[in-house]
Amino acid sequence: MDTKLLELLVCPVTKGPLNFDRERQELLSRSARLAYPVRNGIPILLENEARTLSDEEIDKLAALRPAL
Structure with missing residues (x-):
């Protein structure tokens, strides 16, 4: 992901x-508690x-990025 x-x-x-999440190929939204797939390099939002x-x-996500 660029x-x-x-x-x-x-x-x-x-x-x-x-x-x-490079390993699972997903975009993670902490606030929505959702994981969006990335297929063939294209985010499916x-x-x-x-x-x-x-x-x-x-x-785990909270440890990476503090709440805004």
């Missing part, structure tokens, strides 16, 4: 920042395509 593109993208639900993040995943 870092410049990541800086421009926001969660479509909350308009908050996204973090990229549709709420119905996202999966819900677990409490453990939210805790």
Whole structure:
């Protein structure tokens, strides 16, 4: 995922920042508790395509980026 593109993208639900999980190829929204898939390098920012993040995943994400 291009870092410049990541800086421009926001969660479509909350308009908050996204973090990229390179291993799972997902964009993570802490505020919406959603993980959006990235397929063939293309972010799929549709709420119905996202999966819900677990409490453990939210805790890991909180450690990476403090709440705004």
